[in-house]
Amino acid sequence: MRKRREWRIAAAVCCLALLMSGCWDSRDIDNRLLVGAMGLEMKSAAAIQVWLRFPLPKTSQDLARKDFFTVSQSGSTVLDALNKAKYKLPKALDISSTRAVLLHESMGKSGLEAALEFAIRERSVPLDAVVAVFRGDMNEIFMSPNPIGELSGIYTKLFFEPYAGGIPRKNKTLLWEVYAKLYNPFHANLIPVLAQDEHDKFALHGNAIFVGDKIVGELNRDESLMYEIITQRFHDSEVELMNRSDIRIVHNRSRVTTSLVDGRPVINVDASLVTTLIDTARTRKQNAAQIVADLEKNLNAHTKSMFAKTQRAGADIFGFGNRFRSRLKPSQYDNWSDMFRTAKITYRYHVELRNTGLEFLD
Known part of the structure; x- marks a missing residue:
């Protein structure tokens, strides 16, 4: 009798589980509006x-x-705006498909943390959505059609993807990277800056330097290339234009060594570049050594200005500070920005020039 009763209870539990399972709280794809791109702008x-x-x-x-x-x-907040937007929509709002988050430049002056926190806590926006700072009229960029017919949001993501429109000067930044660095005292954010182009959807202006969640400066495209090389985010290939010739950088390998001397960080960067010759000046006699020297001169000039901007702002966008974590006391972590300002940074480029061709003259 007792055994029969246990079987009845088990059967009832199974039936109850079947009734409670399923997609009773879901909405069909036809009843959802999928967000391709999201923009945030600080109005006041x-x-x-x-x-x-x-x-x-x-x-x-x-x-x-x-x-x-x-x-x-x-x-008053992003979630408040999203909830109010639902009153305007005939279908359910679904932001889980967002591929790009555009932050108006005003957000960088007021602070990003409060605006992005909802996405991390609620996990509503994909953490691999690309993030960019937009300079210009947000209404115009969101109302204009894409020039190549790509779906909204996909166009922005493909703009940065290495397998599509991405090139080394386009620094691809993801949502999870931005938020993680906001809470890492040893690593500052570098987020690409876009502006609407006269003929195209938008164009890359450079990369915004952040300290905490506020903009403190900007790298131009040449300086951004140096950042990609030093941090080994370099992908594909990139052309460097010079007076004597044009060089394509096809591969790089960087080695960073650090030490702490009398409380002052010492950082040494050695970058090895493999390059190919793609064009030469026909009116000037030249040889391989001269072209390599010109390239190294350009690279050193861009790197010098890049480090000058970042050190002046105390923004360690390279993550060098992570190498000093074990050498510092936890009470010193928040002082890394000031330590980075006084750090001694040396850098050297080793250039290997290939494919010079038969017409290369000495």
């Missing part, structure tokens, strides 16, 4: 504007129709 000290761009499916019969629509909403 107490208000933030959120821009959402949704891709729309198209058929062969409605190719003339726009493939996206945009909604903007202000609120």
Whole structure:
């Protein structure tokens, strides 16, 4: 009798589990609006504007129709704005498909942490969404169509992807990297700066330097290339234009050594570059040694200005401070920004020139 009762209880539990399982709280894809790109702009000290761009499916019969629509909403926080935006939408708002987060330049002056915290805590926005600072009219960039017909959000992501439009001067920054560095005293953020181009969707202006969650400076595209080389984020290849010739950098390997001398950080960077000759000046006699010397001169000039900007701001965008973590007391961690300002940094480039061709003259 007791055994029969146990079987009945087990059967009831199984039936209850079956009733409670399933997708009773889900919404069909047809009843969801998928966000392709999200924009955040600080309108005032107490208000933030959120821009959402949704891709729309198209058929062969409605190719003339726009493939996206945009909604903007202000609120006291990002979540407040998103909740208010739901009152405007005929379907459920789904931001889990967001591929790009554009932060207006005003966000960098007021601070990023409060605006991005919701994405990390709620895990609503994919952590691998690309992040960029936008300079210009946010309404115009979100309302204009993509020039090559890519879906909203995908265009921005492909702009930085190494397998698509990404090149070494385009520093690709992901959402999880931005947020992680906000809480790492040894590593500052470097986020690409985009602005709308006259003919294209947007163009890369450089990279914004952050201390904490605020902009303190900017690297130009040449200085950004040095950052990619030193941090070994370099991918694909990049062309360096010079007076005597044009050189393509096809590979790099960097070695960083550090030490602490009388409380002062000492950082040595050795970068080895493999290059190929792609063009020469026909009107000037030259040889391999001269071209290599010109290239090293250019690289050293860009690197000098890059380190001058970052050290002046106390922004260790390279993560050198992580190498000193075990040598410092926990009470000294927050002082790394000041220590980086006084750090002694030396750098040297070793250039190997290949494929010089038969017309190379000595």
